[in-house]
Amino acid sequence: MAVFNRLTLIKLVELCLAIAIFWLHYNTFESEHVKLFVESTTFMGFLVVVVGTFLGLITGSPVNKTVDMYFCVAGAVLYIASGSLTIQHFQGWTFRSSVSNMGLTKGSLAIIQGVIFLIDGFFTFKAE
Known part of the structure; x- marks a missing residue:
């Protein structure tokens, strides 16, 4: 039985943002290895995690509370770090470029996701 409550709504927002951020990351792919590794693993890895936790809530078999807390804390730290690295990378670009605008949007959405x-x-x- 599907359970819709405040937590399900938050998970749905997380899922929508994770998909949007991953799509923006795909369109603004850069070649700095360390930043690219952190961003790619965060955006793709947590897309899988958020889909799994959301489907668990929808189907009525949610993830254990301790595991969910771990995902939340790790996701917050990684998304805020990745958003900061992304904004730092695209900050010096000209704002007339659509890639820089998408990169700055990706960084902002990543911090909001965190x-x-x-x-x-x-x-x-x-x-409870």
Whole structure:
């Protein structure tokens, strides 16, 4: 049985943002190895994690609370770090370039996603 509550709504927002950020990452792929590794593993890895946790909530078999808290904290740290690296990379570019605009959007959305992971972690911690 599907369970729709505040946590499910937050997971749905996380899923939508993860898909949008991954699509933007695909279109603004750069070649700096360390930044690229952190960003790619964050964006693709947590897309898989968010899909899994969302499907677990929808099907009525959610992930264990401790595991979900781990995903929330790790996701928040990695998304904020990746967003900061992305903004730092695209900040010096001219704003007339569509790639730089998409890169800055990707970085901003990644930081917003990190904050949403923190909010999700708070609600997961408070859930009974």
